[in-house]
Amino acid sequence: MSVGLLAIVDDILTAALKASAKTAGVVIDDAAVTPQYVQGLTPARELPVVWRIALGSLFNKFVIIIPIALLLSEFAPWVLPFLLIIGGTYLCFEGAEKVTEWFGVHHSSDATEARDERKLVFGAIRTDLILSTEIMLIALDSLDPDFGFGMTLGALASIGLGMTVLVYGAVALLVKIDDVGLRLMKSPSKQVRRTGARIVASMPAVFRFISIVGTVAMLWVGGHLVIANMGETFWSAPYDLLHTVTHAIEAAGPVVVWVADTVMSAIFGLVLGLIIVAITLGLSRRTRRNQADTVAH
Numbered sequence: 001m002s003v004g005l006l007a008i009v010d011d012i013l014t015a016a017l018k019a020s021a022k023t024a025g026v027v028i029d030d031a032a033v034t035p036q037y038v039q040g041l042t043p044a045r046e047l048p049v050v051w052r053i054a055l056g057s058l059f060n061k062f063v064i065i066i067p068i069a070l071l072l073s074e075f076a077p078w079v080l081p082f083l084l085i086i087g088g089t090y091l092c093f094e095g096a097e098k099v100t101e102w103f104g105v106h107h108s109s110d111a112t113e114a115r116d117e118r119k120l121v122f123g124a125i126r127t128d129l130i131l132s133t134e135i136m137l138i139a140l141d142s143l144d145p146d147f148g149f150g151m152t153l154g155a156l157a158s159i160g161l162g163m164t165v166l167v168y169g170a171v172a173l174l175v176k177i178d179d180v181g182l183r184l185m186k187s188p189s190k191q192v193r194r195t196g197a198r199i200v201a202s203m204p205a206v207f208r209f210i211s212i213v214g215t216v217a218m219l220w221v222g223g224h225l226v227i228a229n230m231g232e233t234f235w236s237a238p239y240d241l242l243h244t245v246t247h248a249i250e251a252a253g254p255v256v257v258w259v260a261d262t263v264m265s266a267i268f269g270l271v272l273g274l275i276i277v278a279i280t281l282g283l284s285r286r287t288r289r290n291q292a293d294t295v296a297h
Helices: 002-022 024-038 043-075 079-102 117-142 149-175 177-184 190-232 237-248 254-296
Strands: none
Touching (some): 002 117, 024 190, 079 190, 117 149, 117 190, 149 177, 190 254
């Protein structure tokens, strides 16, 4: 009995590891996106916020994504591509909104809103929901269809838990590196103090870099989600163009193909996101004008 159980567990973990390998790109994106949500917080609140986001990520995976994905894959698999298009579009919007903020476009009338911890956590969990959905759906698609409901559930649960620990463990380590530098600066050794000072001095640039990588990741993942799933449903032209370009440069090697795919997906995501940002800004301004007119009257 115990031998059979161990064999089942071994099969589940083996399948989970194989499926996890195919989600590596999105996991890296998730880890790159998340640290920007703790920027501007006091050091004492960084780890608690990361912990709250991690709990929200577990809720997303185990309460929302896995049950719905299993039900839809069983009874309405045609719905899944449309959900991914919606999620990808939202990522494109978020990424494009951050790009416009780099150029001085402010999307909030309250300058302190970005420092509101509850809104930061909610925004991070909302973004995690989309990235986690892609991770779990890629994993689900990678599993053997004859695996059985119980083993499929076990594999997805293993992937969900493992990816959450990996991503948010890395994020927690990253956001506390500056504290390590501060402790090193108190060392009696001059060389160690110098190393600590360099770590502390480099962290603003590191977080700016992470913010840029996270934004590009949102545009790339979102654009790729929209292109790939539109190609499976109602409009294949963007996917056909992407496939034509990557097929034409296959001889250059997989790295060049991946870079071309990433750049084209990110450009598509940026264009789509900017269109949505323009629409939302227009609607927001019209709403404010209507409110002003109502007050005036």
